Amino acid sequence: MKRVLLAIALAVPTVGAAQIMVTSTPDARAISLAEAVQLAQQNAPQTVQARGALRTTSAATRAAWGAFTPTVTGTMGGTNTVGQVISPNGVIGSYSGAPWNSTVGLTATLPLFTGFSRLYQLRGARADEGTADANELAARYSVAFQVKQQYFAALAAREQMAAARAQLEAADQQFRAAAARVQAGAATKSDSLRSVITVGNAKLALLSARNNVANANAALTRLVQSSVPVTPIPADTADPVLVKLDSTALLALAEDGPAVRAAKAQLNSSQAAAKVALGSYLPSLALSYGTTGNNPQQSYAPVGSAAYQNVLRLQLSYTILNGLTREQGVVNTRVAEDNASAQLRDALFLSRANFSQQLGLLRTAEQQIVIQHASVAAADEDLRVQTQRYTLGASTLLDVLTSQTALNQARAALIQARFDYRSAKAQLEQLVGRDL
Numbered sequence: 001m002k003r004v005l006l007a008i009a010l011a012v013p014t015v016g017a018a019q020i021m022v023t024s025t026p027d028a029r030a031i032s033l034a035e036a037v038q039l040a041q042q043n044a045p046q047t048v049q050a051r052g053a054l055r056t057t058s059a060a061t062r063a064a065w066g067a068f069t070p071t072v073t074g075t076m077g078g079t080n081t082v083g084q085v086i087s088p089n090g091v092i093g094s095y096s097g098a099p100w101n102s103t104v105g106l107t108a109t110l111p112l113f114t115g116f117s118r119l120y121q122l123r124g125a126r127a128d129e130g131t132a133d134a135n136e137l138a139a140r141y142s143v144a145f146q147v148k149q150q151y152f153a154a155l156a157a158r159e160q161m162a163a164a165r166a167q168l169e170a171a172d173q174q175f176r177a178a179a180a181r182v183q184a185g186a187a188t189k190s191d192s193l194r195s196v197i198t199v200g201n202a203k204l205a206l207l208s209a210r211n212n213v214a215n216a217n218a219a220l221t222r223l224v225q226s227s228v229p230v231t232p233i234p235a236d237t238a239d240p241v242l243v244k245l246d247s248t249a250l251l252a253l254a255e256d257g258p259a260v261r262a263a264k265a266q267l268n269s270s271q272a273a274a275k276v277a278l279g280s281y282l283p284s285l286a287l288s289y290g291t292t293g294n295n296p297q298q299s300y301a302p303v304g305s306a307a308y309q310n311v312l313r314l315q316l317s318y319t320i321l322n323g324l325t326r327e328q329g330v331v332n333t334r335v336a337e338d339n340a341s342a343q344l345r346d347a348l349f350l351s352r353a354n355f356s357q358q359l360g361l362l363r364t365a366e367q368q369i370v371i372q373h374a375s376v377a378a379a380d381e382d383l384r385v386q387t388q389r390y391t392l393g394a395s396t397l398l399d400v401l402t403s404q405t406a407l408n409q410a411r412a413a414l415i416q417a418r419f420d421y422r423s424a425k426a427q428l429e430q431l432v433g434r435d436l
Helices: 002-022 033-043 045-066 117-183 189-224 247-254 258-279 325-392 397-432
Strands: 029-031 071-080 084-086 092-094 100-113 230-232 284-297 307-317
Touching: 033 045, 033 117, 033 189, 033 230, 045 117, 117 189, 117 230, 117 258, 117 325, 117 397, 189 230, 189 397, 247 325, 247 397, 258 325, 325 397
Parallel strands: 029 230
Antiparallel strands: 071 100, 084 092, 100 284, 284 307
16 A cells, blocks of 8 residues: 555656646747836837827927917909890890909918917916826836836746745655655655645646746736737846935925826916916907909909009907806816816825835835845745754654745745835836836
8 A cells, every 4th residue: 555655646746747848838038127118118008198198289389389470361263254244224235344353362460469368378288288298207107117017027926936946846855755754664654645735736836836927928018019928037036126215305206206297287277278268358459461462354364463452450359248258268267277276286195195105115025025035044944954854753744844834935925025125116116207
């Protein structure tokens, strides 16, 4: 019976290894974090739309500048008269004049005063452009955060796979030691059965880790819009570089981050719109000059010996009553201004709250990395001692498995601490709108 158990136990690792080889992930192109972020910011629909909005508002700003330039209109046409005509005394006869009457004209109009509406419309357009610029920056760092999160998740999955390999190697060594002790009669069958279960669980952990790596790489490939699978470069799997941050200076940056800047620009736009609405109570003054020529001839000839008429007009207009539309516009713009002011105030408080939270998470994860390194080293040493004691018969297999579980947990905690640190740092970068 003992020999049957050993034969079954020895066969399990071979079958499991074959299954692991079948489920291995295909090769993927190694990509750095900077390259991944750059590709995603270039291809992501969110950033493409943000860049389009910035182009649109830039065009609106140029159009607002154009309101200060004159409007020039050119006209050209001709009228052909044929057939019979009726004279004043009722006699019907043939038309004997020139059949063609050609006209040509050029008119230029320049608004001199529009109740300051053009000035405030220009300010509003600039504010809208500032909002679009801040939104474009926020979109870039939002995409960057998504890519970083997925990149770090892929790194964590790779670290988990390395930990699972180490776990499998340790479980295989424990199995061989248990098998040797069972064969020598120094251990019971339960040790060999527990070792088989431990090896199986380690292989399942490695399979799960491989699947996690494949899924993480697939999600990263989708974010960067790559035509081939991508994966983080091996160098990024090491501990993150711990940065020293000046919390006071960083808070000032957070209070002027993309979200706050967008809220400020929106408030400026609302204030400009309110002033435009008030400007509708003022009169408008416009200057125009036009020249028109008529040229009656037997054939169509718009440019010839035409009789030109020049007109210079200075026009003052004032809207006395328009069905209370102006009053409604003033109320609407003031409500929008109040809403924008509240949004700015909330954006400031939200930025401060997020800054405090993410800075706390960053510092906690930083200390956690240091602690977990010590925990992994201690657990690894404890497992080594317990394995030697078990080989010598001074401890039980349960002691070895307990030490192995503690080491697995310490490794998992270290991986999570690294991920938490990288994630908190990426959150801060998104908050302040710059790399740290």
